Amino acid sequence: MTAPHPALRLFLRRLSLRSRLTEEEQRAILAMRGHVGQALPNRDIVPPGHRVDHSCLVAEGLAGRFGQLPDGMRQITAIYIPGDMCDLHSAMLPRVEWALQALSAPLTYVKIPHGELLRVSRAYPAVAEAFWRDCVVDASIIAQWVVSLGRRSAVARAAHLLCEMALRIESAGQGTRTTFDFPATQIHVADALGITAVHMNRVVRSLRQRGVLAWTGRTIRILDWDALVHIGSFDEGYLEFHPDAERRPM
Amino acid sequence: MTAPHPALRLFLRRLSLRSRLTEEEQRAILAMRGHVGQALPNRDIVPPGHRVDHSCLVAEGLAGRFGQLPDGMRQITAIYIPGDMCDLHSAMLPRVEWALQALSAPLTYVKIPHGELLRVSRAYPAVAEAFWRDCVVDASIIAQWVVSLGRRSAVARAAHLLCEMALRIESAGQGTRTTFDFPATQIHVADALGITAVHMNRVVRSLRQRGVLAWTGRTIRILDWDALVHIGSFDEGYLEFHPDAERRPM
DNA sequence: CGGAAAGTTGACGTCGATCAATTCCAGTGG
DNA sequence: CCACTGGAATTGATCGACGTCAACTTTCCG
Known part of the structure; x- marks a missing residue:
């Protein structure tokens, strides 16, 4: 068994900021397999309108979630740092309507198959709740962006x-x-x-x-x-x- | 056993728009107990900065989630219609930083204790995922609001x-x-x-x-x-x- | 050393904020 | 039945934050 990717440790660290996980649950998370990828800015890592079967975990650099308008204008709806699972939510809604792009050159990330995420979350209810909570934190941040954009x-x-x-x-x-x-x-x-x-x-x-x-x-x-x-x-x-x-x- | 509140049926309907649930899981959701409440606009149903132990399910009328700024300006970050569990996410993050208010006079809602929600979601993994997915849908809507506020x-x-x-x-x-x-x-x-x-x-x-x-x-x-x-x-x-x-x- | 992308600055235009009335309307009490 | 009241809707005049357009400079990287 190979050592887990450092990004997985960062992800576990992020989860542990808000959720308590047992040793066993932590091991299960670290044991998830994935493929490393690299990307440059201005090209979609995840293109909108498609079905994805994995989530992207930022290992190094910055990533952004983009909303696009027909006239070409674009709006970033989230910025992700190392340890963030950009689209953990795509495990629940695999058809995505937004794009994922690198904000740094280069960006290194780990693609974790939804199968891995769901296997672990279904084996350990506390992990499922940690993932759920992680998505809720993301939503809480986006809600603050709404306040900023609307009133600041x-x-x-x-x-x-x-x-x-x-x-x-x-x-x-x-x-x-x-x-x-x-x-x-x-x-x-x-x-x-x-x-x-x-x-x-x-x-x-x-x-x-x-x-x-x-x-x-x-x-x-x-x-x-x-x-x-x-x-x-x-x-x-x-x-x-x-x-x-x-x-x-x- | 009393009949489930009609709002619970609406909530189940909303969940079923995105998640498949078995008969048994559906019964478990409908069996959740809660207390009915009423509210008028401009007074907090849920005040910010406090810990809550229940989520609010809209039964009739409209509710809004408010972000407040020190200078008194306010920004609505979500509008909820009948069948929406306004703050389902508070089951994962019970300390809330926003306010919930009625947007209609009157607003009728059902307070579902977190204990009920967690009991059902822990008993049925598919329900946990339905709740998780529901929060993800909410986040997806908020992200579109960000696009609107930023670029439209x-x-x-x-x-x-x-x-x-x-x-x-x-x-x-x-x-x-x-x-x-x-x-x-x-x-x-x-x-x-x-x-x-x-x-x-x-x-x-x-x-x-x-x-x-x-x-x-x-x-x-x-x-x-x-x-x-x-x-x-x-x-x-x-x-x-x-x-x-x-x-x-x- | 050359080219592209990012950063920087100025002039000017516009969308939406602000301020200030006025009207509309549902509810309430006389 | 009608005056009274307070919140919502409506409109006009003016102002300011930010967008747009158009340079120019700096930085980065092959």
């Missing part, structure tokens, strides 16, 4: 997203909340915030000039965390860290 | 939402896609679309003048479905109707 200014939206990414990256052990690798372009972030690349640039400039942010190349340094939290009126509650003692199946 | 104009957003509500209401057996009861106010819809009530009114006027929509009192009549679909560049795929033959646990 462009600068506030940017600040909020940066806070979110900082904490998620920190909790995944991929950096600290004030200094982390962020290989996406301003264009990608603009597509996530629902603004144009031009305006995104002005937003970044504004945050830079206020001495809140330093964003050079692929690294982001947050120089004034409290200010950023304030600008984005950020409240980390929705990220749902901290597993709950009562969440074990009986 | 106000009129397009309104048209898209109306199409969505029409199909959801039709599939719940509460009307047809062209004529249905919609007891929410323009203010509520504005809060869902991320625009002001004033502009919402102009949007409605525009759709009315184009002969697409008639919205009088609590009834909506869509006079030109194709036009509405076109204006909102609406594609119903994300609503995920039609259960899938391969979705049964083995």
Whole structure:
């Protein structure tokens, strides 16, 4: 038996942030088999309108979930970091209506067949609930994006997203909340915030000039965390860290 | 044994749109016990920042999930119709960060204890997956809202939402896609679309003048479905109707 | 060293916000 | 039966955030 892929350990770490799993359940998750893949930005890893039979686990880099409009405009509806199973939900709804693309060059990911995921989740009810809970956390994050897009200014939206990414990256052990690798372009972030690349640039400039942010190349340094939290009126509650003692199946 | 509440039958109907359940599993769902509640708009049914021990199933009327900002602005992140279990996800994450409010006067709902939901889902893996899938469908809808808020104009957003509500209401057996009861106010819809009530009114006027929509009192009549679909560049795929033959646990 | 993609900046236009009335309507009490 | 009331709907005038268009510069990578 070969060693599990490091990305699976990250995935287990993410699950363990919100769900308690026994040794055995953890072993079962780590034992899932998959195929490693690589991808470059601007080409679909998962194309919309098709049926998929596997979920993609980010191993290295960033991935984004894209909604497309007939006029060519696109909107990112989720950003995934290492340890995120981008489309765990496709195990329940295998016909997908969105696209998955790399936001970094390169992106490394592991394709886990739905068969593996369902086998483990059906063998261990606690794993099924951990997967279910993971999807719920994803939905909770998307709901916050709705709030941002609906009611926050462009600068506030940017600040909020940066806070979110900082904490998620920190909790995944991929950096600290004030200094982390962020290989996406301003264009990608603009597509996530629902603004144009031009305006995104002005937003970044504004945050830079206020001495809140330093964003050079692929690294982001947050120089004034409290200010950023304030600008984005950020409240980390929705990220749902901290597993709950009562969440074990009986 | 008393008869199950009619709302439970609607809920089962909703689940059955996407998941296949055996007779026994269906009976187990219908056997869940709950307490009926009523609510008026503008008062929290579920307040944010608290732990809940039950999920709310809409029986009659409309409910909305609200995100709140410090400055008092609010954004609706989901609209629920009869048969929707508003916060089924709270069974997995009982500490909620949003509020639930009535969008109609009155709203009737059934509070189902998490204990009941978890008991049934742990007894029947297929039910657990049906619940999981239901949450995934909710997330899929929210993701479309992100696309709307990020990249569509106000009129397009309104048209898209109306199409969505029409199909959801039709599939719940509460009307047809062209004529249905919609007891929410323009203010509520504005809060869902991320625009002001004033502009919402102009949007409605525009759709009315184009002969697409008639919205009088609590009834909506869509006079030109194709036009509405076109204006909102609406594609119903994300609503995920039609259960899938391969979705049964083995 | 050359080319493409990303980043950056300015000028100008527009969609939707804001402010401020006014009208409509259901419910309520006299 | 009618005045009264408060929320919703409606409309106009004005303003500002962000989009659009069009350069130009920097960075990256072969």
